[in-house]
Amino acid sequence: MRGGTNFLKSRLTAEWLILFVAMLALLVATQQRGWTQRFDLFLLDIEGQINAPETDPSIILLKIDDRALSQVGSWPWDRSVHAELIDKVSAFAPRAIAYDVLFIEPGTEASDQALANALRSSGKVVLPHSFAAKPNTVDGLMPVYPLPLFRTNAEGTGHVALVPEEDGVSRQFDLVFEIDGETFPHLMVATLALARQTKWQNEAVAGDERDTAYVRYGEIGSIREMSAATVLDGSAPPQFFEDAIVLVGATSQGLGDRYSVPSYAGGILPGLEMQGALANAMLTDNLVKRASAPWTLIVQIAAIVLLFASFWRLSPRSALIAAIALVAGLFAVFFITLMAVNIWLPVGGALLAIVISYPLWGWRRLTSVSRFLEAEAAELGGLATLPSSHKSEGFDVVAQQVAKLKQLTKGVTGNLTLIQDVINASPDAMLVTDGDGAVSMGNFAAQNLFGPMKKVQGLQLRDLLDAAGGELDEERNELDLGDGRTFWLASADLDADVGSQVLCLREVTEIKEAERHRRETLEFLSHDMRSPQVAIIGLAQQKDAGLKAPERFGRIEDQARRTLKLTEDFVQIARISNEGLEREETEMNSVLQEAADRAFPLAHKKGIKVVFDPHEEPFFARLDPFAVARMLDNLIGNAVKFSPENSQVTLGFDVGTNGQAVVLSVADQGPGLSPERRADPFARFGARDTSAGPSSGLGLAYVKQVVDLHDGEIAIEPVPGGGTKFVITLANV
Structure with missing residues (x-):
């Protein structure tokens, strides 16, 4: 018996050591490969939402918004308008002006000279520049400055390069970008230096200040702002800009200068507001710096050492309490270092190691006990009671219980x-x-x-x-x-x-269903995807045929776009099948209006009106906004595609009983679904109408999948006078 106990002790010791080394290796690999980066970013966003920064009143956002575009005209504006705006703002005596508009292409000679004169006259304007791939290099970069006429007359330039995190969200900014030993300050660094903020003078931005900085986005609208239209029409109060740091840039949705930000900051922000958040963080000393890799690793290794020490010395219950305490301690370290000293110390690797190692260690201990008891039961015929002289033996508490229980094992009952x-x-x-x-x-x-x-x-x-x-x-x-x-x-x-x-x-229903999907996928690849590729090859080889080059290349482009569309539809169906929904509070009027806006270019070509009458009041529902948006794009795209020219596509929205559901509708004036499609309108790769161009049938399949995942219903109704109406009811949970 003692030999069996000693064997158990030696085995558990070896497994404890192997697991400990494996967890240390996991920490190193996690830090190098960023396996828990998204989780750490999630925690960073939580802290940013809790610990909103104060707002510096000297920052003003001067927005080129929808009102300004309505007043001045469509974008891009003539350079003389920019010159007028700079002249009027400069007259208000601001400290510095960051004009976040790239002037890399020449305009008319007169308008360019007017802008240059305004820059020189102001003496307070910093212009942005970007970066582009350096010729004849694999991954080299070079700066792309404003036109020399503007650069020489501006007081400075600063880069506006933005590299989002792996989740696609922008939180970090390179305060100083370096290429081949040459440094390029950020636009906000150059602007604050011009505004005589000593800390951000170029020569002072050194050491840790050159690192990537992370920004907490404050409450939307907390930074003072004004429409450029107010300045241009002369109604702006002069004292509003006096001694201020003015950031000028485009915020209108149609201008495209919008980026993903954390959801607590609105999810999408114009670049100007992001620049404002960065400037505010710099002025209020709220820039967040990431802890160095060695310190991050040291803290996480310390947590794992404490965890495995508890495995060695404590009972299973005490070890569980110790593991919970370590998890709480890691969260505390994370939030305290962020809130107290603006240092982001990722702890995802240590948390992952705890989550993996605790159940593994418990499982290995229980497995060893189970094997030991089973072996003893097979070997011993059975014992009656423990002798009075019995003493527990073993490596730890569990091993002592094993040594005690083996004395009581009586064997198998049959x-x-x-x-x-x-x-x-x-x-x-x-x-x-x-x-x-x-x-x-x-x-x-x-x-x-x-x-x-x-x-x-x-x-x-x-x-x-x-x-x-x-x-x-x-x-x-x-x-x-x-x-x-x-x-x-x-x-x-x-x-x-x-x-x-x-x-x-053994139930294999899901496996059989997966096989069916694989067969459909093979059919898709062998037919739908193969057809346009064959057409492209055929067109590419018809150099001396009757088709002229522009027409031939146009057909090749059509087939290539068809391939891309098929691929995108297929990928979206596969993605939502594997990843499911990500529900969040979504304002439905905005979702439908944005869908109508996205359909405008295609509809405009055919003279089709996309009409949406918003609900009387804003209504928020817990849906997956991206899945619903793509669903609407598919339905509206089909409606536009199959509707005659100069017709109308109507979008509708209503709220179900007690707000428990939302009802969306898309109606067109087209010919309606073909008889083949009406039989099974939502089948993947099923029968489809190709009268308006090639179709794979994936669009409606995606629509049906989104509706099902939202626990909803979809109905297809005929429209009086001709057309089809899709009515979709989605559960608001």
Whole structure:
């Protein structure tokens, strides 16, 4: 017995050491490969939402918004308008002006000279520049400055390069960008230096200040702002800009200067407001710096050392408490360092190691105990009671319990009980048949499938399957039930002499469904994707045929775009199938209006009006905004595609009873669905109408999938006078 206990102790010690080394390796790999980067960014966003920064009143955002565009005209503006705006703002005596508009292409000579004169006259304007790929290099970059006429007359330039995180959200800014030893300050660094903010003078931006900085976005609208239209029409109060740091830039949705930001900051922000958040963080000393990799690793290793020390010395319950305390401590370190000293110390790697190592260690201890008890039960015939002189032995508390329990083990009570316990523990339906092929035993899963064992015992397997409404394919060993489920049947001899067997039925419904999807995918690749590629090859080889080059290249482009559209539709269906929904509070009027706006270019070509009458009041629903937006794009795109010229596509929105559902509708004046499509309008790769161009049928399949994932319903109704109306009801949960 002592030899078995010593063996258990040695084995657990070895496994403890192996697991400890594996967790240290996991920490290093996690830090190098960024496996928990998204989680750490999520925590960073939570802190940013809780610890909103104060707002510096000297910052003013001068927005080129929809009102300014309506007043002045469409974008891009003539350079003389920019010159007028700079002259008027400069007259108000601001400290500095960051004019966040790229002037890299020449305009008219007169307007360019007017802008240059305004820059020179102001003496307070900093212009942005970007970066581009450096010719004849693999990954080299070079600065792309404003035109020399503007650069020489501006007081400075600063880069506006922005590299989002791996989740696509922009939180970080390079205060100083370096290329081949040459440094390029950020636009806000150059602007604050011009505004005589000593800390941000170019020569002072050194050491840690050159690192990437992270920004907490404050409450939307907290920074003072004004429309450029107010300045241009002369109604701006002069004292509003006096001694201010003015940031000028485009904020209108149609100008495209918008980026993903954390959801607490609105999800999407114009570049100007992001520049304002950065300037505010710089002025209020709220820039967040990431802790160095060595310090991050040291803190996380310390947590894992403490965790494994608790594994070694504490009972399972105390070790659990220690693990919970370590998790809480890591969260505390994360938030305290951020809030107190603006240092971001990622702890995701340590949390991941704790989450993995604790159940693994518990499982290994329980597995060792189980194996030890099983071996002892097989070896010993049974003992009555513990002797009075018994002393617990073992490596830790669990090992001592094992040493004690092994004295009380009496052996196995019988093959029947053992078999019943084993098969009851299986999640698969299991049956035992006797030598005559009659069912003699079944586990809980089998009873759920076929009914109570009292009714099942004694039945032949064929009779049992018939009673359950199943059909057995003996060639494939597959059982198909009437409710659509499929099971794989496996058997093994229990006693070859008697002829008894153990039968296992494992459900493979999802596997069969996956096979069906694979077959559809192969059909898609072999036909839908292959056809345009064959057409492209054929067109590319017709150099000397009757088609002229522009027409031939146009057809090649059409086929290539068709391939891209097919690929995008297929990827979106696969993505939402695998990842599901990400519900969030969504304002429905905005979703529908933005969908109408996106459809405008295509509809405009055919003279089609996309009409949307917003709901009287803003209404928020918990939906996946991206999935719903793409669903609407598919429906509106089909409506525009199949509608005649100079017709109308109507979008509708209503709220269900007590706000528990939202009802969306898209109606067109087209010919309606073809008879083939009406039979199964939402089938992947099914029959489709190609009268308006090639179609894969994936668009409506995606629509149906989004509706199903939202626990919704979709109806197709005819429109009086011709057309089709899709009515979609989505649950608001």
